[in-house]
Amino acid sequence: MNAKTIAGLVVLGALLLVGLSGFYVIDERQQAIVVKFGNPQRTVTAPGLHFKLPFLEQVIFLEKRILSLDVPPQEVLASDQRRILVDSFARYRIADPLKRYQAARTEVGAARLLEDAMESTVRQVLAKEPMNEIVSGQRAELMKKISDLTNQRALTFGLEVVDVRLKRVDLPQENSKAIFMRMETERQREAAEKRASGRRDAVKIRAAADRQVAEIIAQAERKSQTIRGEADGEAVKIFADAYGKDEDFFEFYRTMQAYRKSLGKDDTRLVLSPDSEFFKLFMDRK
Numbered sequence: 200m201n202a203k204t205i206a207g208l209v210v211l212g213a214l215l216l217v218g219l220s221g222f223y224v225i226d227e228r229q230q231a232i233v234v235k236f237g238n239p240q241r242t243v244t245a246p247g248l249h250f251k252l253p254f255l256e257q258v259i260f261l262e263k264r265i266l267s268l269d270v271p272p273q274e275v276l277a278s279d280q281r282r283i284l285v286d287s288f289a290r291y292r293i294a295d296p297l298k299r300y301q302a303a304r305t306e307v308g309a310a311r312l313l314e315d316a317m318e319s320t321v322r323q324v325l326a327k328e329p330m331n332e333i334v335s336g337q338r339a340e341l342m343k344k345i346s347d348l349t350n351q352r353a354l355t356f357g358l359e360v361v362d363v364r365l366k367r368v369d370l371p372q373e374n375s376k377a378i379f380m381r382m383e384t385e386r387q388r389e390a391a392e393k394r395a396s397g398r399r400d401a402v403k404i405r406a407a408a409d410r411q412v413a414e415i416i417a418q419a420e421r422k423s424q425t426i427r428g429e430a431d432g433e434a435v436k437i438f439a440d441a442y443g444k445d446e447d448f449f450e451f452y453r454t455m456q457a458y459r460k461s462l463g464k465d466d467t468r469l470v471l472s473p474d475s476e477f478f479k480l481f482m483d484r485k
Contacts, residue, residue, distance in 0.1 A: 221253040225260070230293070232259045232300050242296045259300065265292045265361055270314055274371060275322050277330040285325065286367040287345075289317055291353065291360045298357030309358065316352040317363070320345050334368050341365070 225231050230244040235256045243249055244263070251258060272286040291313060293299050303309040324344045325333055333341065342363050350360035438449070 221250050222248060223251060223258050224248055228262065228264050229260050230263045230296050231261065232296050233257070234259060234300075239297055239300055244296070261293050261296050261299065262306075263293070265290050266310075268310055268313055268317070270317050270321075272367075273318055273321065275325045277325060277333060278327055279329045281330045282371055283325070283330055283333060284367070284369050284371050285321055285365060287317065287321060287363065287365050289313065289346075289349065289360055289364075290362045291358050293357060294354065294359035295357035298355070300357075302356030309356065312356050313349075313353055313358055313360075317345070317349045320348045320352070324348065338365060338368070 223231075225243060225246050227246045229246070230242070231249075232242055233240045233251050233256050235252070240256060243258075268289045268291060270287045270289065272284055274282050275285050276282055293309075299309055303312055324341060328341065342365055345365075346360055346363035349363060353360050
């Protein structure tokens with residue numbers, strides 16, 4: 200093989216390499232911008248095999264899929280001048296590769312532009328609403344407003360916002376502590392009021408119960424006195440009837456009862472005259 204053949208093969212190989220370097224492939228998940236010396240020349244969105252000028256043009260690949268942006272938590276002042284902590288995220292895609300490249304050469308730069316736009320929109324929308332509406336109100340409507348306004352701003356640098364979500368809407372840490380202390384104080388006050396009310400009710404119930412007990416005891420005593428009086432009357436009547444039937448036996452019976460009451464205990468001592476009427480039954484009657 201002579202020198203001319205070798206030189207021809209080298210030239211042919213170099214031309215082949217140069218020609219191959221001009222081809223590039225875009226898959227379904229990508230889109231691209233062809234730039235020449237840093238200046239955009241054309242946008243390529245169709246997948247497949249494409250050609251560019253070797254060494255003069257470069258291809259910058261961009262995502263065609265939906266991307267996510269997690270916005271750092273930020274404090275927002277609501278319309279009632281109360282501070283809240285908002286944590287949000289967005290889903291977006293590159294709608295215009297040329298505008299996106301002109302606004303930010305890198306994906307990080309484009310995400311930063313969208314983050315600034317979203318933070319500004321969140322403050323703008325939530326500043327018109329009271330805290331109660333933001334925390335527990337129509338949050339879907341607020342997210343729709345934020346999404347629409349953010350999308351209008353994002354379109355200026357080639358991005359389209361697909362969705363915006365508020366992951367967490369809460370009070371700042373210092374506000375949460377103050378509210379917790381206020382809630383705790385309020386609950387303690389309510390508990391003290393309920394305990395005081397319970398003590399008042401207990402006093403009323405106890406007084407009513409004592410009154411009922413006193414009334415029941417009084418009624419029982421009154422009834423017992425009535426029964427006792429009726430019994431005493433009946434006893435007197437019986438004694439009177441018995442006395443009328445046999446006076447001697449009645450006198451004997453009453454004397455026996457007197458002996459039982461007076462002499463029933465072992466240590467009973469009586470100092471009486473032997474001829475006392477009390478001992479008449481112990482003496483022989485003549």
